[in-house]
Amino acid sequence: MELIVxxxxxxxxxxxxxVAEVVARHHGSWQESRMAQLAGSFAGIIAVRVAPDAAExxxxxxxxxxxxxxxxxxxxxxxxxxxxxxxxxxANDRPGIVAEVAAALAGMGVNVAELATAVExxxxxxxxxxxxxxxxxxxxxxxxxxxxxxxxxxxxxxMIDVVDG
Numbered sequence: 247m248e249l250i251v252x253x254x255x256x257x258x259x260x261x262x263x264x265v266a267e268v269v270a271r272h273h274g275s276w277q278e279s280r281m282a283q284l285a286g287s288f289a290g291i292i293a294v295r296v297a298p299d300a301a302e303x304x305x306x307x308x309x310x311x312x313x314x315x316x317x318x319x320x321x322x323x324x325x326x327x328x329x330x331x332x333x334x335x336x337a338n339d340r341p342g343i344v345a346e347v348a349a350a351l352a353g354m355g356v357n358v359a360e361l362a363t364a365v366e367x368x369x370x371x372x373x374x375x376x377x378x379x380x381x382x383x384x385x386x387x388x389x390x391x392x393x394x395x396x397x398x399x400x401x402x403x404x405m406i407d408v409v410d411g
Contacts, residue, residue, distance in 0.1 A: 255288045
């Protein structure tokens with residue numbers, strides 16, 4: 247069975263090691279993960295494959311880790327077939343920009359498989375620039391050109407680059 251484990255802890259050395267040791271102790275297989283340090287915290291999401299008879303013990307031990315908040319959900323190893331595209335979005339930063347982009351994508355029926363965002367100083371204007379990298383899953387009826395046009399229509403300053411060609 248597959249478990250989706252989310253971890254939140256104060257950033258410190260050894261967080262990943264502690265989680266990995268618990269997974270290994272229960273003969274779990276660490277399948278895939280995304281982890282990052284954000285604002286002094288460590289956050290991660292991990293897909294773990296484990297025998298059904300070991301899942302409860304693994305879950306209990308992970309949830310009992312000191313100084314760490316852990317949430318566990320059962321995953322679904324079946325992933326629908328989609329066309330994958332990676333886009334980079336750049337715009338002047340403003341409140342609500344993530345909500346605007348997310349609403350536009352949801353309105354087009356686009357599945358966001360991965361999202362990474364950052365805000366950084368703008369080199370010329372003295373303001374800030376919003377950057378996002380999105381991995382999208384599109385059905386055969388969703389041309390990437392339509393998605394790009396829909397996002398670019400949000401504002402005049404929003405620029406889209408297709409990373410995957």
